[in-house]
Amino acid sequence: MRSSDSDAGQTTAEAAVVLPALTVFVVALVWGLTAVAAQMQCVDAARAGARAVARSEPAAAAESAARSAAPRGAKVVLGRDGDLVRVRVEARATGPGPLALRLSGEAVALAEEAVG
DSSP: OOOOGGGTTHHHHHHHHHHHHHHHHHHHHHHHHHHHHHHHHHHHHHHHHHHHHHTTOOHHHHHHHHHHHSOTTOEEEEEEETTEEEEEEEEEEOOSGGGOEEEEEEEEEEOGGGOO
16 A cells, blocks of 8 residues: 655654654653662661761761762761761752752661660
């Protein structure tokens, strides 16, 4: 079956519209997955740092534990409030312009010397 002459360029026109939209969708999907993975790293890093501080490890060791699990370039803040230790990890998710997000994770743990 032969298509009519009026339909000859329709497939090309549809491809010209669909391919850029599909490319933008795939890039947004990959960026979103990368941001979610970085958020999970921030939470895990804060948890690792809080555990280290709660075990009475030196602050440098706790910060090192948090940094090893954190995304590259993350900021780690250790704090103590009575018997509770707090660790906050902040990082930036890369992205073009306004899509660069600030991600953070925070963990709180009870210091071991307060138990018992």
